[in-house]
Amino acid sequence: MSRVVSWDLPEPAVARRQPFRFGYEVLRGIAQVDFMPNAACGVFFFAALFAAGWQYGLYGLLGTVAGTAAAYGLGVDKERIGAGLEGFNGCLVAVAFAVFLGPGHASTWALALGGALVSAVVTGALVNLLRPWSMPTFTLPFCLIASVMTIAAPGFPRVWHEGSALSALPRSAAGSPALDWDGIGHAFFANVGQIFLMPQWYVGLLFLLGIFVADLVAGLTACLGSVVGIVTAWALGAPASGVTEGLLGYNAVLVAMALGAVFLDRGAWSLGYAAVGAAASTVLTVAVTSFFAPFGGHTLTWPYILTTLFFLAAVPSFPRLRRS
């Protein structure tokens, strides 16, 4: 990254000692969901989760702590842990289990813990599986574990309390695509909040503030992604209800940040590339939602992963772009 404008929590000398260091790693862990190895950003992110519901905040904490601790237990490279790269999938796994299985059940707490531990194994596997292409693991561990769990859960009555299995054949969308200013504003922030599966606009605002604190350019790129997601969905005629809830744009935010601010040298070419990727991921979001319809319909961040994987893999073929 060139010329990052950022601010982080001052790291006192004690932070070099456990358990202070562990606390910093957990804060960076949650911040890494949006690519920010930044403890101050993590404070905002935890605040956002607790604002959405205290239980979600606790689940996020449990998942980040469990993922990071499992990495220690398995002897993972300290540098990866220090950057927060071992905590963010555990965080998302735990929050997703709370959202999809119900946060109030003892079984959900147990599964969230188990899922976060397994996410350390899956992360370790993907680091090696993706090595031939020097590709990061994105949120793949989260998506793999949360997809498997949400598809399997209706088969396990002791952990499934939601009644029928939500299976359905995909069907044509219906509903007006017309957006008013209120809907646009809601969509703009919800696109950031849905990365953590949260639809409230003020939760999205807190996440966005955290990104801006960590990295000004990354924050602006996230805004660009949100706008591209809204415009693409509207232009193709997606019903306004889904757009307003942020369901069509959260992948565009992640793709824009990944291509425009994180994994490529920053500049006009990578920004244009990021905008094309964000638009493509909006189409892919609807395709993935249809694909998962017979299996409970949880899209997660699969569209972001697939889009970014392909757009990053193409970079060596295009001399105008360069991996940072």
Place this chain on the structure above:
Amino acid sequence: MSRVVSWDLPEPAVARRQPFRFGYEVLRGIAQVDFMPNAACGVFFFAALFAAGWQYGLYGLLGTVAGTAAAYGLGVDKERIGAGLEGFNGCLVAVAFAVFLGPGHASTWALALGGALVSAVVTGALVNLLRPWSMPTFTLPFCLIASVMTIAAPGFPRVWHEGSALSALPRSAAGSPALDWDGIGHAFFANVGQIFLMPQWYVGLLFLLGIFVADLVAGLTACLGSVVGIVTAWALGAPASGVTEGLLGYNAVLVAMALGAVFLDRGAWSLGYAAVGAAASTVLTVAVTSFFAPFGGHTLTWPYILTTLFFLAAVPSFPRLRRS
């Protein structure tokens, strides 16, 4: 390739200058759908598309031009562009959008253009992703983009004008497998035409003539693939209606050409290998069709890609076969 019997358009000196060179690249681009880096073959292919419907011809032209131009814009290796390897997926994407979304809508033209541009990115990605196995990209960019678009389209009312989403659970086939000579003849040519999603026998004939003009052996191998596809489908009892339309044999044509004439040293062993692959791809065609049934049922050339990928990947294990 050993001893290729072929003829191509004479390349005048002006062809070394733009825009003449670009014209040759577009002709080779459409011809590469059937592996032929041959401008004369491309003339036949465009004639076939226009014979199927003038709009399909224009869509094919738009897609090939857009894919090739995007590759120039992104600075892709000139040798790949010159061989037509950057145009054929754009061509197929545009034609598929016309077939599945309706050729007469402004939205379809816009999406065809966008899809052809994105196909340049996906092609660039697959070149790198498949490098560890020195594997070509086949029609993977086309299949990925067309599958995503056809699955997503019913979710976007502004671009979807076909009513209900065509989703269904797969069900057992019904109908007599008995073929008369008329049906066999129709199937034989339709198997070639369906590579471009066109069911008319005379369109398939024009495509086949183009292949023969470019490469006699490749043309004969395409005929072999078509026969193997018909025999396999008939022997397993597939209803005659689908066989006659070419829906069960177009993958067999592509597999036979790929293994028997293009990617392996030509000879008796590779021809036998190609016949086994063509038969396997016919079974796979029905499996892939069932797999996509809940999502609109577009099989595309996935069975060809998967069969050829596995049969090519196995070659280093078998001393009797060799990559050309």
Place this chain on the structure above:
Amino acid sequence: MSRVVSWDLPEPAVARRQPFRFGYEVLRGIAQVDFMPNAACGVFFFAALFAAGWQYGLYGLLGTVAGTAAAYGLGVDKERIGAGLEGFNGCLVAVAFAVFLGPGHASTWALALGGALVSAVVTGALVNLLRPWSMPTFTLPFCLIASVMTIAAPGFPRVWHEGSALSALPRSAAGSPALDWDGIGHAFFANVGQIFLMPQWYVGLLFLLGIFVADLVAGLTACLGSVVGIVTAWALGAPASGVTEGLLGYNAVLVAMALGAVFLDRGAWSLGYAAVGAAASTVLTVAVTSFFAPFGGHTLTWPYILTTLFFLAAVPSFPRLRRS
């Protein structure tokens, strides 16, 4: 493998000559389904198949012989054939076709032979495709071919004699998870038998005896996997009917053996790792079953393959574990 406690058939001097050597290779071929390159184990395995039904025994024999012979015909490395690594997928393919298409039809015999031959090609492909990660092919060739065939079969009336296509949307499980001692005992052995798609407890017992004869530690690890599978399924509340038939635990048996006794250095850490993997594969089993529900619902050993692939790929990240 360190300190393997095992016994095998004495290999007389004649075994170094064909066709005696071929007989040993076929016995090792069927034994390799459970990782045992051991002819005595193969005798037990064939006995188990014949005990389940004489036709299943013959199908198993046909498949192992065809797969091994195809490898000879294609010139595969002799060392792989000698270890039985070219026969076990053919064996499983043939048995699966008998179970899913009906053992008494001439079409099933023909397809079983064809499937076993193609399994040699798919095995050759996967050896090369998985080389960048030095990963074994597991039962991937079997799963690929059997999934394709069972999904395609209802589209081919001449080979499909089972009526409707068995397609259904996944739905919530119902039924008590309570297990009595009789059910636990049945599940314990059926978990081993279902690896070959056989639900009878005495068939599972014969398979287990074969493993113990070949390798005492592997046999104990298989027992551990079976117990972990039963406990996990019960704890999550899976209906007892499926657990008793072994449908939720056969992947756990394979995962436990793969991670605890075959591919990693044996010890306490790998045994714990194997137990976590076995539990994860039990959840994955239910997810994969739901995933295949619209396509006929055959889970095969996909959950074992996916779990072991990820858990093995992660090993280089964890200094406490080592590939053997």
